[in-house]
Structure formats: C-alpha cells, structure tokens
Amino acid sequence: MVKAVVLGAAGGIGQPLALLLKANPLVTELSLYDIVNTPGVAADLSHISTQSKVTGYLPPPKGSDLPADDGLKKTLAGADIVVIPAGIPRKPGMTRDDLFKINAGIVRDLATGIATTCPKAAVLVISNPVNSTVPIVAEVLKKHGVFDPKKVFGVTTLDVVRASTFVAEVLGDLSLVSKVSVPVVGGHSGVTIIPLLSQSTVPLPSSLDQSTVDALIKRIQFGGDEVVKAKDGAGSATLSMAYAGALFAENVIKALKGATGIVVPTYVNLSAHEGGQVIQKELGSSIEYFSVPVTLGPNGVEAINSLGSLSSHEQSLISAALPELQESITKGVQFIQAPKL
Numbered sequence: 496m497v498k499a500v501v502l503g504a505a506g507g508i509g510q511p512l513a514l515l516l517k518a519n520p521l522v523t524e525l526s527l528y529d530i531v532n533t534p535g536v537a538a539d540l541s542h543i544s545t546q547s548k549v550t551g552y553l554p555p556p557k558g559s560d561l562p563a564d565d566g567l568k569k570t571l572a573g574a575d576i577v578v579i580p581a582g583i584p585r586k587p588g589m590t591r592d593d594l595f596k597i598n599a600g601i602v603r604d605l606a607t608g609i610a611t612t613c614p615k616a617a618v619l620v621i622s623n624p625v626n627s628t629v630p631i632v633a634e635v636l637k638k639h640g641v642f643d644p645k646k647v648f649g650v651t652t653l654d655v656v657r658a659s660t661f662v663a664e665v666l667g668d669l670s671l672v673s674k675v676s677v678p679v680v681g682g683h684s685g686v687t688i689i690p691l692l693s694q695s696t697v698p699l700p701s702s703l704d705q706s707t708v709d710a711l712i713k714r715i716q717f718g719g720d721e722v723v724k725a726k727d728g729a730g731s732a733t734l735s736m737a738y739a740g741a742l743f744a745e746n747v748i749k750a751l752k753g754a755t756g757i758v759v760p761t762y763v764n765l766s767a768h769e770g771g772q773v774i775q776k777e778l779g780s781s782i783e784y785f786s787v788p789v790t791l792g793p794n795g796v797e798a799i800n801s802l803g804s805l806s807s808h809e810q811s812l813i814s815a816a817l818p819e820l821q822e823s824i825t826k827g828v829q830f831i832q833a834p835k836l
C-alpha cells in the first residue's frame with residue numbers, strides 16, 4: 496500500500512504530476528492539496544480506471560471554525576511520499592532566487608504540516624529555489640525533532656532528463672536517448688547545475704570541439720530559462736517537470752517497497768551520511784547540501800555515492816558553483832533559524 500500526496504496539485508506541474516501518479520500501479524492512494532481547485536482535479540482523476548483512491552482537499556473556507564491547516568492535515572494523514580510543487584513559477588527576467596520571497600513561506604508551512612502529520616514520509620521538493628527550499632524543509636523538520644536526512648530530497652531529475660535529451664541531440668540520434676544517462680550534480684539553478692558529461696553512458700565523440708561541449712553544458716544549466724522564455728510570461732517548465740517528478744517519485748516508491756540498486760542524482764544533506772562526508776572532503780568544503788548520485792533503499796537514501804572521476808573542467812565548474820550554492824543554503828537555513836521579524 497502506498498499513499499502518495501501532491502501539495503500544489505492544481506498547478507501547472509501538480510495536475511500532470513497527479514495524473515502520472517494516478518496512472519502508476521504502485522500508488523494505492525493519491526491525495527491532493529492546493530489552495531484552489533483540488534476537489535475538481537481529484538474528481539476528474541478519480542474516474543480513471545486504476546486502483547488508487549483519489550481525494551482532494553482545500554484550506555477551510557473563510558470564517559470556518561476549523562484550524563487553517565485542517566485540509567492540509569487530512570491530505571497528509573498516513574502519507575508515505577509527499578511531492579511538493581506548490582509555489583509561484585518564474586517569469587522572463589527572473590532568477591529562481593527571486594521566487595524565495597513567496598515560496599519560502601509556502602514551503603515552510605507545508606513542511607510544518609508534514610512534521611506534525613506524517614513525519615516519516617519521504618519528502619520530494621520541487622518548489623524553487625530548490626537550493627534553498629530543501630534546507631527550509633529540513634530545518635522545519637529539525638525544529639519539530641523529526642528530521643530524517645534519508646527522507647528529504649530535492650528533485651533535480653529534470654536536469655538529468657534534459658541532459659539525456661540534449662546529449663542525444665548533439666549525438667544526432669534521438670533514439671539513443673534511453674541509453675544516455677549523465678549524472679548531474681551540484682544544485683538546481685544556473686551554474687550550480689553541473690552535468691558530468693565525462694561520465695555519460697554514451698560517450699561524446701572525442702572529435703567534438705570544445706565550443707560544442709561548452710554550449711551543451713550551458714544548455715543543460717540554463718534549460719529552465721529556455722522554457723521560461725518560450726512560455727513568454729505564462730510560467731516555466733510544467734510537463735517535462737511532471738514527467739521528471741513522476742519518474743523520481745516512482746524510483747523512491749520502488750525503493751521504499753524493497754527494490755535494490757536504484758541509483759539517481761538528487762539534492763540531499765551531505766553531512767548526515769558517511770558518503771556525503773567523503774564528498775565534502777573531496778570538495779574541500781563543508782557544504783551541507785549537494786546533488787549527488789544516491790542509492791535508494793527502503794528507508795530512503797541508502798548511501799551517497801562518489802562523484803566518480805572528474806575532468807579538470809568539471810572540477811572547475813564545481814568550484815564555480817560552491818559560493819552561489821552556499822549562499823542559497825544559508826538563506827534557507829536562516830529563514831527558519833533566524834526569521835526576520
């Protein structure tokens with residue numbers, strides 16, 4: 496039995512993500528929460544002929560005697576996995592960090608619901624800026640004494656999905672896409688996104704000139720901007736993100752149910768894991784959060800794996816990413832530990 500929850504389920508990502516989870520035979524119960532429209536989305540999905548029972552909740556109406564988190568808590572009760580795509584998306588000209596002002600508070604409140612209702616659930620954070628929202632979730636859970644570093648994940652799967660697609664395009668053969676896997680490490684914004692092209696399962700030809708490789712790295716790092724620009728004010732990636740989020744959620748669910756050997760990059764707390772401490776040493780940095788290849792297991796993160804052998808260019812990309820990543824992590828941690836009045 497697996498109860499999956501989507502918080503922000505009526506949004507651009509939330510709806511197609513909920514659809515993909517409803518279509519997933521591993522999910523037996525699907526519960527949806529948003530501040531608008533969830534009863535309609537849930538009713539619509541509930542007619543799909545798969546086994547999962549679907550429910551949708553809202554906050555109580557204005558003037559209600561019910562506590563403000565009543566709908567949230569009903570949604571979260573008994574959850575095994577909670578996926579969070581709640582919050583505003585970018586418009587052209589904005590950075591992901593520009594979303595912090597609004598999304599930090601949204602994620603904090605949702606994390607409080609998780610801490611008090613389903614503290615053992617796996618929490619998959621999609622809301623941007625992921626580099627800060629994951630530390631926010633962790634700090635809220637710590638405050639309630641229920642933080643399990645094995646169970647909090649920043650979803651960076653879209654970067655991995657993009658890397659496969661763009662590499663296959665450069666190779667000139669999209670049919671290769673299912674064979675191409677590239678670890679993407681670091682964080683989830685601009686220069687903090689570091690595709691380890693030297694470890695691509697389908698190697699790039701050595702004849703490829705450096706400017707093509709540089710352009711490929713840049714396209715993976717700024718793939719989100721490509722979509723924001725094309726949507727021209729109507730938001731950011733939603734469908735590809737729903738695909739990526741459902742893929743990552745499925746891997747977590749499979750591992751929770753006992754599947755072994757699933758290795759995926761995800762943005763996690765490093766210092767809580769032995770393998771994470773090894774990476775910190777390798778990086779020469781005490782950075783607390785980093786996207787790394789992780790082995791999943793029945794308790795969440797089973798092990799943090801090595802970054803593997805890096806080219807000197809990849810090492811320099813990591814060095815360039817660390818200051819921005821550290822700043823975003825500190826901003827998220829301070830938002831909970833030392834909130835400004």
Ligand SMILES: NC(=O)C1=CN([C@@H]2O[C@H](COP(=O)(O)OP(=O)(O)OC[C@H]3O[C@@H](n4cnc5c(N)ncnc54)[C@H](O)[C@@H]3O)[C@@H](O)[C@H]2O)C=CC1
Nearest residue numbers: 503505506507508529530581582583584621622623653736
């Ligand atoms: N991690 C990643 O790779 C990616 C992350 N994102 C991020 O995902 C987030 C959502 O993006 P979209 O779905 O396109 O936005 P959207 O605006 O279409 O949907 C967001 C939903 O969140 C809901 N919401 C707002 N406050 C809430 C609250 N307190 N509780 C519950 N729900 C609430 C809204 O009502 C809305 O339905 C954005 O922050 C975006 O930047 C987007 C693409 C990729």
Ligand SMILES: O=C([O-])CC(=O)C(=O)O
Nearest residue numbers: 585623653719720731732
């Ligand atoms: O670019 C954005 O704002 C949304 C996002 O995180 C992505 O598409 O990678």
